[in-house]
Amino acid sequence: RLGLVLVFMSIVNIWNGYEAIDQVRQIGRLEEQVRDYRYRALFKASEVTAMSQKLNVEKAIQEQNLALTLSQAPPYILYRPTGSTDKKK
Numbered sequence: 001r002l003g004l005v006l007v008f009m010s011i012v013n014i015w016n017g018y019e020a021i022d023q024v025r026q027i028g029r030l031e032e033q034v035r036d037y038r039y040r041a042l043f044k045a046s047e048v049t050a051m052s053q054k055l056n057v058e059k060a061i062q063e064q065n066l067a068l069t070l071s072q073a074p075p076y077i078l079y080r081p082t083g084s085t086d087k088k089k
Contacts, residue, residue, distance in 0.1 A: 061068050 058070075
């Protein structure tokens with residue numbers, strides 16, 4: 001009887017170890033999903049904020065009856081090179 005109890009307890013102990021490892025893996029996967037969903041939510045919130053700001057500007061232009069239209073050309077980026085040949089004497 002004692003041998004049977006020892007075998008049973010060792011099987012339960014081994015099964016418990018494998019179950020704990022499986023739960024740790026599952027926790028890791030769920031944490032990664034939560035992190036992914038959080039980044040997606042932040043991205044969507046920033047998109048909504050950007051669209052909201054653009055719409056607010058357009059609405060203000062229309063309310064004030066200004067004859068402004070949105071530019072179809074991309075903005076120009078102006079910069080001055082900082083090389084050694086451009087320095088003043």
